[in-house]
Amino acid sequence: MNTYVSLIELTDRDVQNTQELVSIWGEIRTEFEEHEAELVDSYAILGEHDFLVVFKAGDRESAFKAALTLRRHGLDGQTMEAVETDEFADLVDEI
Numbered sequence: 281m282n283t284y285v286s287l288i289e290l291t292d293r294d295v296q297n298t299q300e301l302v303s304i305w306g307e308i309r310t311e312f313e314e315h316e317a318e319l320v321d322s323y324a325i326l327g328e329h330d331f332l333v334v335f336k337a338g339d340r341e342s343a344f345k346a347a348l349t350l351r352r353h354g355l356d357g358q359t360m361e362a363v364e365t366d367e368f369a370d371l372v373d374e375i
Contacts, residue, residue: 281318281336283364284343286350286357288331304353315345331355334362 309319317337325332333350337343347359363371 281338282343283320283362284335284337284346284359285362286331286333286335286347286355286359287329288333288350288355288357289328290330290355304355308349308353311349312346315349316342317346329357331357333357 305319305322312319312335315337316339317335320334320336322334323332324330333355335343335346337346343359343361347357350357350359
């Protein structure tokens with residue numbers, strides 16, 4: 281499975297309280313599983329973005345569906361594929 285990260289901003293979501301925001305992660309985890317993706321971790325972060333979401337997906341289609349799941353829950357984000365640094369070093373060595 282490939283690893284993906286999403287930098288999330290809460291621009292469109294009207295959050296009434298922190299419990300409401302925390303409760304959506306369980307829903308997202310379940311929906312990810314339906315799309316053959318796995319929510320690995322999520323972090324509240326300081327700075328330009330509000331959350332960092334790390335997930336794994338078996339293929340690009342599953343990754344797109346997972347990213348759309350985040351969007352459907354009002355989490356506007358930029359999703360990118362991530363490669364472990366050891367694996368990246370191997371790619372560089374091949375060039």
